[in-house]
Amino acid sequence: MAEIQSLAKGLKILNLLEHSRNGMGTTEVATQLEIDKSSASRLLHTLAKYGFVEQDQVTARYLLGPQLVTLGQHLLNRITLRDHARPYLHELVDKTGECAHLAILAQRQALYIDQVESTAALRVESEIGTLSPLYCTALGKILLAFGDSRIPDELTPFTHRTVTDRSTLEAQLAQTSKRGYAIDDEEYNYGVRCVAAPVYDHKSALVGAIGISGPAGRVTLERIDEFGAVVISIAAALSARLGYDLNLR
Amino acid sequence: MAEIQSLAKGLKILNLLEHSRNGMGTTEVATQLEIDKSSASRLLHTLAKYGFVEQDQVTARYLLGPQLVTLGQHLLNRITLRDHARPYLHELVDKTGECAHLAILAQRQALYIDQVESTAALRVESEIGTLSPLYCTALGKILLAFGDSRIPDELTPFTHRTVTDRSTLEAQLAQTSKRGYAIDDEEYNYGVRCVAAPVYDHKSALVGAIGISGPAGRVTLERIDEFGAVVISIAAALSARLGYDLNLR
DNA sequence: ACGCATGTTGCGTATTATGCAACTTATGTT
DNA sequence: AACATAAGTTGCATAATACGCAACATGCGT
Incomplete structure (x- = not known):
């Protein structure tokens, strides 16, 4: 279907x-989108009118607006899985000492909807709201293996360990669904290993994935099975907890 | 300036x-905006293409999409005031036993950017991301009295206590800036009183407001001055903490 | 004060969004 | 199970409107 072009431009x-770090000006936006300054100006004004962008009082450059916080937060509040999962994320951190994450499938990507940081690790930038690829993250592989199993056409490498071969990935996914947990062995970020397991609702339908992520030095390959067992048990406990009252998709 | 209408429709x-509680269908959207089904259909497809809305797999109804979480969260992360303020919000809760909130001025409204709940109070729905009027909330009155002092044209009442008279409000604001804290005496929600104080950066420019809110039974008018003093002292401590490194607006 | 860059407005033209109607698909009813 | 009703999508001609150009306005640095 043909897209509404002026709406698309606004979203772009x-x-x-x-x-952009410090906002953008009209001309800069126009250049990036390859449209005229005047069009950019009018689009920005419309976005501003509805609060989706805001002009910095001092520099007059456009920044993302409060309406996005409003809508984004509103959406997060709707996702009750998040509320249920919180204590289990804490449990994961307690038992493993690593950061714990919760993600769901959105836009054929892994949407991180919550995280609990380990006390040990240095402060990590919040990942909440981040969309990550399915094929090279532990949470993503869970969503692929147990949920929507269509592998993307392009397997772009992020590190030299990223699996870019389709059949290799398929084998990994088969192994994942067999043993119940997924691994990301420095396939997305160097020095970071992740382990994840599936979360189900009462109908045994996949609703999300939880897992841990930590430095390769601590999350060693020898201990992977051990971590896997912990993650699986907590994911199972969460799934049981969701029981019959989950109203997510 | 004339708004780009098709963009505006998308934002609407x-x-x-x-x-909407459980999403909306094409026809429903078309009715609400008073446009044709076909237009609604095309707009929704465009929004979906960019991840701003998403179709529920089961009901096929449109819901807000993950891109809003991404952008909203991204914006929240930028607001460093929030990071700095967190411990002070906790301190407020410790000292008063009531919920603590942090807000900034956005779109001529009070944008709640963080909150810490009191252990005493029953679980309150998160207010983060909410836009509230300036003239009938404690945080808002602070933003009015110490910052942008233009009073809105329309003073819509929310309770019978809401101040709808311009000169009365002006007097209240004068009093507010004199004593250093603002009160919302059940002017926005019945049974809820709030107390708030201004947060400044190193240039003594207003950056936001923090305050507490609790049931009128606990936050009595006799104890208001006491609460005011606590809020002011913590707001001052936060302002001092912000010192010379705040990079917010 | 001057020049340069950025941002906004007016206007004619051409693009494109729109509404209608026909068609397709899904839902629920007797 | 067949029908009726509703919801959603597509094709197309028309009317609306978004667009680019150019002129104007504003702000900044030298």
Whole structure:
């Protein structure tokens, strides 16, 4: 279906602004989108009128607006899985000493919807709200193996360990669903290993994935099975807890 | 300036979806915006393409999409005031036993960017991301009295205590800036009193407001001055903490 | 004060969003 | 099970409107 172009342009502007450190000016936006200054100006004004962007009082550059916080937070509040999962994330941190994460499938990617940091680890930038690829993260592989199993066409490498071969990945996914947990062995970030397991609702339908992630030095390959067992048991406990009252998808 | 209408329609759809419990269908959206089904269909597809809305797999109804979480969270992470303020919000809760909130000025409204709940109070729905009016909330009155002092044209009442008279409000604001803290005496929600104080950066420019809110039974008018003093002292401590390294607006 | 860069407004044109109607798909009813 | 009703999508001609150009306005640095 043909997209509404002026709406699409507006949405593209929002995505542009996400990646700019200190906001953008009209001309800068126009250049990036390859449109005229005047169009950029009018689009920005419309976005501003509805609170999706905001002009910095001092620099007059456009920044993402409060309406996005409002809508984003509103959506997070809807996702009751998150509320249920919180204590289990803490339990994961207690038992493993590593950071714990919760993700669901969204837009054919892994959407991180909550995290609990380990006390040991140095402060990590919040990952909540981040979309990550399915094929090279532990949480993502869970969502692929147990849920929507269509492997993306492009397997872009992030490290030299990223699996870019389709059949290798398929084998990994088969292994994952067999043993019940997934591994990311420095396939997305160097020096970081992750272990994840599936979370089910009462109908045994996949709703998300939880897991841990930590430095390769601590999360060694020898101890992977051990970590896997912990993650699986807690994921199972959470699934049981969700029982019959989960109203997520 | 004339707004880009098709962009505006798309943004309006996002706002509509915020207030729907279980998503909306194409026809429903079309009715609300008074446009044709076909237009609604095309707009929704465009929003979906960029992840701003998502179709429920089961019901096929449209919901707010993950991109909003991504962008909203991204914006929250930028706001360093929030990081600095967190311990002070906890301190407020410890000292008063009531819920603590942090807000900044956005879109001529009070944008709640963080909260810490009191252990005493029953679980309150998260207010983070909420936009509230300036003229009838304690945090808002602070932003009015110490920051942008233009009083809105319309003073819509929320309770019978809401101040709808312009000059009365002006007097209250004068009193507020004189004594250093603001009160919301059941002016926004029945049974809820709030007390708030201003947060400044190193240039003595207002950056936000923090305060507490609790049931009128506990936050009595006799103890208001006492609460005010606590809130002021913590707001001052936070302002001092912000010192010379705040990079917010 | 001057020049340069950025941002906004007016206007004619061409693109494109729109509404209608026909068609397709899903849902629920007797 | 067949029908009726509702919801959603597509094709198309028309009307609306978004667009780019150019002129104007504003702000910044030298």
